[in-house]
Amino acid sequence: MNWFDHLIILPILVPLVTAACLIPVDARNQMLKGVIGFCSTVLVFVIGIALMQAAATPDEGQSGAMVYLLGNWPAPFGITLVLDRLSALMLVLTSLLALATQVFSMARWHRAGYHFHSLFQFMLAGLNGAFLTGDLFNLFVFFEMMLAASYGLLLHGSGPLRVKAGVHYVAINLAASSLFLIGVSLIYGATGTLNMADLALRISTMGPESRMLMETGAALLGIAFLVKAGMWPLGFWLPATYSAATPPVAAIFAILTKVGIYIILRLSLLLFGPDAGTSMGFGQPLLLYGGLLTIGFGTVGVLASQAMGRLAGYCVLVSSGTLMAAIGLGNGAIIGGALYYLVSSTLTICAFFLLIELVERARDAGADVLAVTMEAYGDLDENEEEREEGEAVPGTMAVLGLCFCICALLLSGLPPLSGFLAKFAMLHGLFNPGDLGGQEPVSGAEWTYVGLLILSGLSAMIALNRVGIRTFWTSIEGTIPRVFLIEITPVLVLLSACLFLSFQAGPAMRYMDATAKALADPQNYIGRVTTAPRAGSQGGQ
Amino acid sequence: MELVLSAGIGVLTASGVWLLFRPRTYQVIIGLSLLSYAVNLFIFGMGRLRVDAPPVLEPGGTGGLLTHADPIPQALVLTAIVIGFAMTALFLVILLASRGFTGTDHVDGRE
Numbered sequence: 001m002n003w004f005d006h007l008i009i010l011p012i013l014v015p016l017v018t019a020a021c022l023i024p025v026d027a028r029n030q031m032l033k034g035v036i037g038f039c040s041t042v043l044v045f046v047i048g049i050a051l052m053q054a055a056a057t058p059d060e061g062q063s064g065a066m067v068y069l070l071g072n073w074p075a076p077f078g079i080t081l082v083l084d085r086l087s088a089l090m091l092v093l094t095s096l097l098a099l100a101t102q103v104f105s106m107a108r109w110h111r112a113g114y115h116f117h118s119l120f121q122f123m124l125a126g127l128n129g130a131f132l133t134g135d136l137f138n139l140f141v142f143f144e145m146m147l148a149a150s151y152g153l154l155l156h157g158s159g160p161l162r163v164k165a166g167v168h169y170v171a172i173n174l175a176a177s178s179l180f181l182i183g184v185s186l187i188y189g190a191t192g193t194l195n196m197a198d199l200a201l202r203i204s205t206m207g208p209e210s211r212m213l214m215e216t217g218a219a220l221l222g223i224a225f226l227v228k229a230g231m232w233p234l235g236f237w238l239p240a241t242y243s244a245a246t247p248p249v250a251a252i253f254a255i256l257t258k259v260g261i262y263i264i265l266r267l268s269l270l271l272f273g274p275d276a277g278t279s280m281g282f283g284q285p286l287l288l289y290g291g292l293l294t295i296g297f298g299t300v301g302v303l304a305s306q307a308m309g310r311l312a313g314y315c316v317l318v319s320s321g322t323l324m325a326a327i328g329l330g331n332g333a334i335i336g337g338a339l340y341y342l343v344s345s346t347l348t349i350c351a352f353f354l355l356i357e358l359v360e361r362a363r364d365a366g367a368d369v370l371a372v373t374m375e376a377y378g379d380l381d382e383n384e385e386e387r388e389e390g391e392a393v394p395g396t397m398a399v400l401g402l403c404f405c406i407c408a409l410l411l412s413g414l415p416p417l418s419g420f421l422a423k424f425a426m427l428h429g430l431f432n433p434g435d436l437g438g439q440e441p442v443s444g445a446e447w448t449y450v451g452l453l454i455l456s457g458l459s460a461m462i463a464l465n466r467v468g469i470r471t472f473w474t475s476i477e478g479t480i481p482r483v484f485l486i487e488i489t490p491v492l493v494l495l496s497a498c499l500f501l502s503f504q505a506g507p508a509m510r511y512m513d514a515t516a517k518a519l520a521d522p523q524n525y526i527g528r529v530t531t532a533p534r535a536g537s538q539g540g541q
Numbered sequence: 542m543e544l545v546l547s548a549g550i551g552v553l554t555a556s557g558v559w560l561l562f563r564p565r566t567y568q569v570i571i572g573l574s575l576l577s578y579a580v581n582l583f584i585f586g587m588g589r590l591r592v593d594a595p596p597v598l599e600p601g602g603t604g605g606l607l608t609h610a611d612p613i614p615q616a617l618v619l620t621a622i623v624i625g626f627a628m629t630a631l632f633l634v635i636l637l638a639s640r641g642f643t644g645t646d647h648v649d650g651r652e
Contacts, residue, residue, distance in 0.1 A: 137617055144624045151631060160642040164650045167566065167639050170632050171648070174573050175561060177628070181580045181621055185614065189587035194613075 007051060008068040008083050011044050011091055011128040012142075019121035027114050034106040037117040041102060041124065045095035052088035056511060065525045067134070067532035075529050076198040080134035082529055085515040086339075090131040090262055093343055096497060097255050097350045098124055100490035104354050105248035107487045112157035112246060119156070123149035123252070130259055134529055136184050136194045136221075139263065143180070147173050150256060153249045154241065165244035172227060172237050180224035186217030196270055197529035200522060204275050215282055218271065222264060222283055229260030229320045232293035239301060239313030247357035250309070254349040257316055258342060261323045265335075268327060269519045270526075284330045288445055291325025294318075295452045299459045308356040311463055312349060315411055318456045319345040325449050326426060333433045335516035337425030340509060344418040344501055348410040351494035355403050358488065359471055361481035396483050401472045403488075406495050408468060412461035413453075418501040423453055425509060542590055546582065553579035566636040566646045570629065577625040581618050588614030 018040035022033050054066065065084040069075065102120065110116040126146025133139050151173075155166045188194055190213035191202050206214060223234070230238040238257070242250045264287070272282040298321055301314035319341075326338035410419040430446055501508055518524060553575050560572025588611035596612035598604045636646075643650040 137620070141620065141624070144628070148628065148631065151635070155635065155638075158638070160639075160650065163635065163639045163642050166635050167648060167650075170628075170635055171561075171569055171573070174628055174632065175576070177624075178573075178576050178580045182583055185580075185584040185587040185617065188614065188617075189589075 015121040015125040019118045022118040033117040041098045048091040055085045055088040065528040076195045081132045082134035087131045101248040101252045104490040119149045119152040157246045162244050165241045169241045176224045176227040179220045183217045183221030190214040197526040225260040231290045242313040243309030251350045251353035257320045270522045284328050288328030291321045294321030299456045302463045303459045332520040333429035336513035337429045339512040341422035344422045352407045408464040413457040418498045584618045
């Protein structure tokens, strides 16, 4: 075991230690805290890139999952961390979003309450842990860690609106956590293991009685994640919560729904793949129809919402609905495109949440949003102006307008940017399944999916056009918002990441397709985990 | 014993769910607490019910499921209790903040 193998644990440890170190730092030193937190996130980002490269490099003829045995117990007994292409991708995506939102928050928002940066780092540790863990119970622990930090972050800035949204958010998530625990314990009771790879092995040889129990457990587990991902009847809390949160928090929350999607994707392909016997494809119809309904609900919501924050919240719903339905179609060829869509849409939505706040500063119509801010700050706002660092950006409206246009193109999936490429890749996979999917003709549900995908893009375009015209062209007050370089840079970075994805679509799609192939054939993952050698057993660290 | 445990879990869950759907924040938090008790008992039950079976090995002895209880659900339940307790405390603070802001204990902040 060389030093490189130990890199896997660092995306969890670094934010955890940083968060703990930040707590005793004096609250008046927010900038120092921010810089330390930023450095830690940069470190995690670099580690994430290194791990992504390692996961993508073929070793011994095939690119495989890297396994890290915590406590050095062999796989089904101890705690395992597993890194494969998918988890490496999620790690890099998370730290990229975290970098952008952290920089954004340093302009003013991190002063709206205490311990912003500590909570932020705790959430990153939880997120990275959830992406890396190889067993269900640690998934619960990391998930709770992420949620606990997200409660704190949602309430950051306080105010009646946020507290009200917080009550609903916390109550729903606590109830969902109970379902999560029931699901995990049912699965343990039926199979006797919590390790995902071991579970996948045991499912193929289960008797009918315990199989039914296991499926019940998996269904309950799935509901807990679908609540997080915002599937139609379970996702009414989402737009209200996201629009009530402070902008940098709402922006990083864009990745939280994707945690639900990630786990559903991982578990449904790992546990209910072709080797699962009669459980093969378990829950797929529910995911498909739930996803379709979610896209429909999100589309209507996008058209109906007046405030931009709510509009962005419904965009989150459309994005997760699209991904859920893509997983539910059970067509391996679509997954590569869906992963590309996941990355592109998460980056876009994050940028959009940040951009909204900058744009709405100018609008009197957004007075309700400002009112919340004023309430939260009290009289702080007047002193705030003098304390803000950095210079205002020249030609503010032009820059904001350009960013808004790019966001609109990405969200509605118009060419030439990555939003279009992602949808195109999914549709291409749908109509040309190749060796990964079935050979049946395109079914009614698939046609509905195609229709909704295009319709949701249209509705996003209409809604964003309306908002854009109201904000940039017919703005009566003509006030120009004061925007600082430190605030516009994160938006530009996120949008240029999307541009990078568009121009480098070839290599990116190759990575995603290889990821989809690895997910469709979990034997490599299972083999790596169950035969992972203990450190020291080969002589030497 | 099985009947008592399952009836206990059932009653706790039913009352918890009922309280969860009530409009007062106090009822909601009590509902969530009852629900988490039920879940903890349920996890415990998933290790199968055993009397007089220790979950840990004695020094030098060998263990088996004939003489020992399954230790994993007990470890899980411990973690779940700790996390559930922390979350309930956090939720209580939020409810108090909500009461302070709105002057009512309705979950929507208005009657």
